[in-house]
Amino acid sequence: xxxxxxxxxxxxxxxxxxxxxxxxxxxxxxxxxxxxxxxxxxxxxxxxxxxxxxxxxxxxxxxxxxxxxxxxxxxxxxxxxxxxxxxxxxxxxxxxxxxxxxxxxxxxxxxxxxxxxxxxxxxxxxxxxxxxxxxxxxxxxxxxxxxxxxxxxxxxxxxxxxxxxxxxxxxxxxxxxxxxxxxxxxxxxxxxxxxxxxxxxxxxxxxxxxxxxxxxxxxxxxxxxxxxxxxxxxxxxxxxxxxxxxxxxxxxxxxxxxxxxxxxxxxxxxxxxxxxxx
Amino acid sequence: xxxxxxxxxxxxxxxxxxxxxxxxxxxxxxxxxxxxxxxxxxxxxxxxxxxxxxxxxxxxxxxxxxxxxxxxxxxxxxxxxxxxxxxxxxxxxxxxxxxxxxxxxxxxxxxxxxxxxxxxxxxxxxxxxxxxxxxxxxxxxxxxxxxxxxxxxxxxxxxxxxxxxxxxxxxxxxxxxxxxxxxxxxxxxxxxxxxxxxxxxxxxxxxxxxxxxxxxx
Numbered sequence: 217x218x219x220x221x222x223x224x225x226x227x228x229x230x231x232x233x234x235x236x237x238x239x240x241x242x243x244x245x246x247x248x249x250x251x252x253x254x255x256x257x258x259x260x261x262x263x264x265x266x267x268x269x270x271x272x273x274x275x276x277x278x279x280x281x282x283x284x285x286x287x288x289x290x291x292x293x294x295x296x297x298x299x300x301x302x303x304x305x306x307x308x309x310x311x312x313x314x315x316x317x318x319x320x321x322x323x324x325x326x327x328x329x330x331x332x333x334x335x336x337x338x339x340x341x342x343x344x345x346x347x348x349x350x351x352x353x354x355x356x357x358x359x360x361x362x363x364x365x366x367x368x369x370x371x372x373x374x375x376x377x378x379x380x381x382x383x384x385x386x387x388x389x390x391x392x393x394x395x396x397x398x399x400x401x402x403x404x405x406x407x408x409x410x411x412x413x414x415x416x417x418x419x420x421x422x423x424x425x426x427x428x429x430x431x432x433x434x435x436x437x438x439x440x441x442x443x444x445x446x447x448x449x450x451x452x453x454x455x456x457x458x459x460x461x462x463x464x465x466x467x468x469x470x471x472x473x474x475x476x477x478x479x480x481x482x483x484x485x486x487x488x489x490x491x492x493x494x
Numbered sequence: 495x496x497x498x499x500x501x502x503x504x505x506x507x508x509x510x511x512x513x514x515x516x517x518x519x520x521x522x523x524x525x526x527x528x529x530x531x532x533x534x535x536x537x538x539x540x541x542x543x544x545x546x547x548x549x550x551x552x553x554x555x556x557x558x559x560x561x562x563x564x565x566x567x568x569x570x571x572x573x574x575x576x577x578x579x580x581x582x583x584x585x586x587x588x589x590x591x592x593x594x595x596x597x598x599x600x601x602x603x604x605x606x607x608x609x610x611x612x613x614x615x616x617x618x619x620x621x622x623x624x625x626x627x628x629x630x631x632x633x634x635x636x637x638x639x640x641x642x643x644x645x646x647x648x649x650x651x652x653x654x655x656x657x658x659x660x661x662x663x664x665x666x667x668x669x670x671x672x673x674x675x676x677x678x679x680x681x682x683x684x685x686x687x688x689x690x691x692x693x694x695x696x697x698x699x700x701x702x703x704x705x706x707x708x709x710x711x
Contacts (some may be wrong), residue, residue, distance in 0.1 A: 228619065229560065251533055266518055270575055283673060286598050296577055298649070306569075306570045306571070306574070306575075307570060307571055307574060307575035308572065308575075308585075309572075309575050309579075309583070331574060331577055331578075332570070332574065332579075333569050333570055334569060335546045335567070335568055335569050336541060336546055336548050336568035336569050336574070336577055336578060336621075337568075338541075339577075339578040340630075350682075361579065361581060362578070362579035362580070362581060363579065363580050363581065365580055365619045365620070365621065366619055367619060368618075390581055392581070394582065394613075394614075394616070394645040394648065394649075396616050397619075398580055402500060411638060413637065413638055434638075435636065435637065436636060441585075441588055445588055446587075447585050447586065447587055447588040447609070448585070448586045448587045449583065449584060449585050449586070450583075450586075450636045450641065451581060451582055451583045451584055451585035451640075451641070452581065453581045453583060454581070488525075
């Protein structure tokens with residue numbers, strides 16, 4: 217049943233008799249999933265993390281080397297062009313996020329996709345175009361500390377989020393802490409993140425009352441900023457890269473995990489589920 | 495003064511008066527935001543769709559004399575990031591560097607804030623601007639409760655900003671459509687001159703017209 221030709225003929229959504237063996241999982245799941253099992257000794261090696269944001273200042277000592285940087289430009293006919301980016305960071309925020317991911321997963325690969333700078337008018341199109349491009353590149357993790365409130369983008373964003381989910385790209389998105397409808401963090405195919413006030417970067421909680429699924433460190437975080445500066449910062453947009461960094465650690469040790477398995481691992485190792493490290 | 499002019503003057507007086515009231519409401523919001531957070535300054539940017547820029551629309555404290563009406567690009571710097579991402583942000587103790595992002599304020603005033611809180615002002619689906627609170631006392635640690643408080647202020651400021659925008663649009667329509675308003679003014683004036691059954695018939699006719707326009711819209 218493992219004959220590749222046969223596999224191609226079978227529809228993906230059924231499991232005929234005698235084919236159960238084809239579902240062999242590469243990971244041996246332990247009786248109890250612990251943080252040690254999930255990411256013990258991992259530094260995120262081999263994991264590609266995309267920072268979809270304002271750009272990244274690669275010269276900042278808290279960021280270190282980045283794999284590459286592109287900018288998303290929006291033309292007059294709303295066509296999207298992805299070009300090499302030499303501008304760095306136009307706000308400081310992308311650099312801050314990159315620094316947080318690096319502090320947790322020091323050996324992961326960071327890539328900047330800048331969706332800011334095309335003017336506000338084109339920003340929804342740039343966000344969508346940037347996300348689509350990033351999903352096509354097959355990054356392991358995409359950090360999105362941003363959202364849109366425009367409902368006309370919701371349907372197509374949902375499709376892109378699902379496409380990412382099915383091709384093993386994890387979207388980690390900031391929840392809104394104001395009572396407004398925004399996307400894509402509300403979609404169940406992404407990992408949505410809000411803030412807690414504790415100082416430990418590896419303390420995170422599973423929230424049994426969605427839509428926000430996880431809470432991570434997001435208050436008074438020391439971050440990288442423009443021109444080598446540092447700042448103390450607060451907001452869900454800084455909690456998000458903590459979870460992205462932890463995802464990079466887990467995928468560094470278990471690269472075969474699907475987004476569903478990764479989210480389950482995060483749940484089982486959350487501070488209010490597993491408790492502190494064994 | 496013709497009837498046309500009278501009507502336009504009356505509507506304009508209403509629009510102008512509401513602009514002042516809306517400005518006062520917005521100013522009161524930034525003054526209170528500044529007071530509650532013991533900040534050195536607070537301000538509101540309005541997003542100008544026409545030019546795709548952010549404009550200082552209300553300022554309390556530092557920069558109140560110089561910043562009003564100043565413009566910055568809509569998608570760079572911290573305010574641009576907040577507008578585009580719809581995410582609030584708090585930044586404190588930024589090491590002194592004019593490029594850090596407070597530059598949108600620093601460039602216009604020479605005053606470089608060490609920190610700021612910025613929150614998007616969202617009305618219905620659209621971000622209409624950004625509320626900034628600059629330089630809170632250094633010794634206080636920011637909490638998530640304060641973030642929620644800032645969100646409440648943002649709701650109020652967003653409504654004030656939306657009223658201001660709508661008032662300005664009404665004013666622009668008024669200035670651009672003298673001929674249309676003129677017809678209405680003449681109809682209103684003629685109706686007013688009628689009495690008894692003729693007046694009733696006129697009102698009924700206008701009611702039927704209104705219905706027709708509503709149905710065909």
